[in-house]
Amino acid sequence: xxxxxxxxxxxxxxxxxxxxxxxxxxxxxxxxxxxxxxxxxxxxxxxxxxxxxxxxxxxxxxxxxxxxxxxxxxxxxxxxxxxxxxxxxxxxxxxxxxxxxxxxxxx
Amino acid sequence: xxxxxxxxxxxxxxxxxxxxxxxxxxxxxxxxxxxxxxxxxxxxxxxxxxxxxxxxxxxxxxxxxxxxxxxxxxxxxxxxxxxxxxxxxxxxxxxxxxxxxxxxxxxxxxxxxxxxxxxxxxxxxxxxxxxxxxxxxxxxxxxxxxxxxxxxxxxxxxxxxxxxxxxxxxxxxxxxxxxxxxxxxxxxxxxxxxxxxxxxxxxxxxxxxxxxxxxxxxxxxxxxxxxxxxx
Amino acid sequence: xxxxxxxxxxxxxxxxxxxxxxxxxxxxxxxxxxxxxxxxxxxxxxxxxxxxxxxxxxxxxxxxxxxxxxxxxxxxxxxxxxxxxxxxxxxxxxxxxxxxxxxxxxxxxxxxx
Numbered sequence: 272x273x274x275x276x277x278x279x280x281x282x283x284x285x286x287x288x289x290x291x292x293x294x295x296x297x298x299x300x301x302x303x304x305x306x307x308x309x310x311x312x313x314x315x316x317x318x319x320x321x322x323x324x325x326x327x328x329x330x331x332x333x334x335x336x337x338x339x340x341x342x343x344x345x346x347x348x349x350x351x352x353x354x355x356x357x358x359x360x361x362x363x364x365x366x367x368x369x370x371x372x373x374x375x376x377x378x
Numbered sequence: 379x380x381x382x383x384x385x386x387x388x389x390x391x392x393x394x395x396x397x398x399x400x401x402x403x404x405x406x407x408x409x410x411x412x413x414x415x416x417x418x419x420x421x422x423x424x425x426x427x428x429x430x431x432x433x434x435x436x437x438x439x440x441x442x443x444x445x446x447x448x449x450x451x452x453x454x455x456x457x458x459x460x461x462x463x464x465x466x467x468x469x470x471x472x473x474x475x476x477x478x479x480x481x482x483x484x485x486x487x488x489x490x491x492x493x494x495x496x497x498x499x500x501x502x503x504x505x506x507x508x509x510x511x512x513x514x515x516x517x518x519x520x521x522x523x524x525x526x527x528x529x530x531x532x533x534x535x536x537x538x539x540x541x542x543x544x545x546x547x548x549x550x551x552x553x554x555x556x557x558x559x560x561x562x563x564x565x566x567x568x569x570x571x572x573x574x575x576x577x578x579x580x581x582x583x584x585x586x587x588x589x590x591x592x593x594x595x596x597x598x599x600x601x602x603x604x605x606x607x608x609x
Numbered sequence: 610x611x612x613x614x615x616x617x618x619x620x621x622x623x624x625x626x627x628x629x630x631x632x633x634x635x636x637x638x639x640x641x642x643x644x645x646x647x648x649x650x651x652x653x654x655x656x657x658x659x660x661x662x663x664x665x666x667x668x669x670x671x672x673x674x675x676x677x678x679x680x681x682x683x684x685x686x687x688x689x690x691x692x693x694x695x696x697x698x699x700x701x702x703x704x705x706x707x708x709x710x711x712x713x714x715x716x717x718x719x720x721x722x
Contacts, residue, residue: 276393278393281406282406283404283406284404285404285406286402286404288400289399291400296393462704468716469716482699482701483699485715487712496707
């Protein structure tokens, strides 16, 4: 249930936590920790460390990402930071700078 | 969770929604409507309307154009247009807005500052968003005809002069259904808060005692103390 | 209605001093001082009250300034202009009304606030 949407004009400077899906079309700076999925849409800008189960990124993320399941970098996304997750998908056209850690122990 | 979901299905017209399990703490700013079903703490600044739904909790200093509170707000609200506490709304804090509406059933502790305006004036603008739990007022009329004649709630003065105490909620109840076509069923009558209402007899007895002035004096002196307790 | 009697202070009347009583009261004129009423007080749109008010229930269509203590309910209707501090279990402010002051009701907040 994608109950939570942070619209494109919204800027959040702080922490977001919760256990439902989160869609970001706006700007979030700080920290995000979720038990479900995070979607950073094309207009979304995240300058935050992210801790979640799944992440799909089409926008811009600066920060470290730890996912318990999967990280997906979509075409045209720009991600700077380290990614740690058992499954990582990087689409053609995605831009990414950072380290990838797919340590099998996690899964 | 059932209630907020029901509400969302018919009123999901806003861009930004903070879901029931989400906590945002920090500073939130934006130029769109924001619906809170979860929790927001810190500071909240919007150039449009904040809607706190019954499951929502806002513990923040709020600066918005309009605020509609059906959930809980702890903090001050500064609105350039209006603040409305619906029958489920609970708020502790100060309100600064040219228009403040407190519906029967709402509970509030704090100061209200509407500035120096004329009563019964016609507001220039109305919130244009869906008003999920508003009672007693039409949602479909952005600008209402001049009160009081066309207003749904208050009958002309003579009609209200001496309603029996039993009919203590004349305004919202009858007006609401007609005013909101297709609206959800009315929420249940006044929240449990009501149970804690101070017992009616006490002041009455005092009022009839031999020294009403002193009773009143005491009431008046409470003024400052009362405000402090509100925090 | 608790009592069958309703007193009216008509438009031309000005009362300065303390006003106490057991029945309902409608004020269409002016009252300055203090009011302690057992039942329902209504301040009509023509009424102007400068007084601390204590009553069971209070309905305001006119002007009131002073502190208000009601044991059941205070209704500030659209045509009203009120300044003062209000203490009552239920307070209603209609759209269009003007109020400046504080309100104290019981507010039941969630435990984790």
